[in-house]
Amino acid sequence: MKFFIKLMICVLSLTIIPPLAANELSEGANPERTFIRDPFTPSVLMYEQAGTVANIDADAFGFRPASDDVDIKIPKMRLRGFVTPEGAQEQLALLEITGSGVFMVREGDEINIDPRQPANAIRISEISRLSITIETGTLGRIRVLR
Incomplete structure (x- = not known):
């Protein structure tokens, strides 16, 4: 029975320790930390690929300023x-x-700015000590299906 326990400990130590040591060595060899991206937020690459597939510019999926004839209701700020x-x-x-x-x-x-109309948005274009300048517009949409 003691032999069996020693054998199990040896087998476990041989299978678990080398990968841990390799991980430690790889972290020590590369002093720069890699940035871990939030998997639920769209990346710039996703926008570029979606623009390529749809044959439009990648910036079309981001914020688009509204034209003068579009009426977007802006709450008091x-x-x-x-x-x-x-x-x-x-x-x-x-x-x-106001209200948010x-x-x-x-x-x-x-x-x-309005949860009932998720495409309507504002962009903060400039901040000074006395004022904030905003632009009204719409947000583009991106859908990724896998």
């Missing part, structure tokens, strides 16, 4: 605060949207 993190070049602002709450936004953020 108010600048509630301005934040400049230490050592950061970007500026953050606290934007209050307060959001921390940065330049380039795209926000859906």
Whole structure:
């Protein structure tokens, strides 16, 4: 019985330890950490491939500014605060949207403004200490089926 237990320990140690050691060695050899992407958010490559398949530009799937004749209902908004993190070049602002709450936004953020119309959105184009400049538009759609 003791022989059988020792044999099992040896077999397990031979099958488990080498892969762990190889993983440690590979991490030590490459000091740069690899970025792990959130698998549920579309990547730039997905937009490019969808644009190639549909024979349109990849930017068509992102934010598209609305033309002047399109009427998008914009709720009342108010600048509630301005934040400049230490050592950061970007500026953050606290934007209050009536009926939705307060959001921390940065330049380039795209926000859906009406849950009943998910394609309507605003883009934060500029933030200053006294104001926020926004663009109204629509969000493109991308569907990936596998």
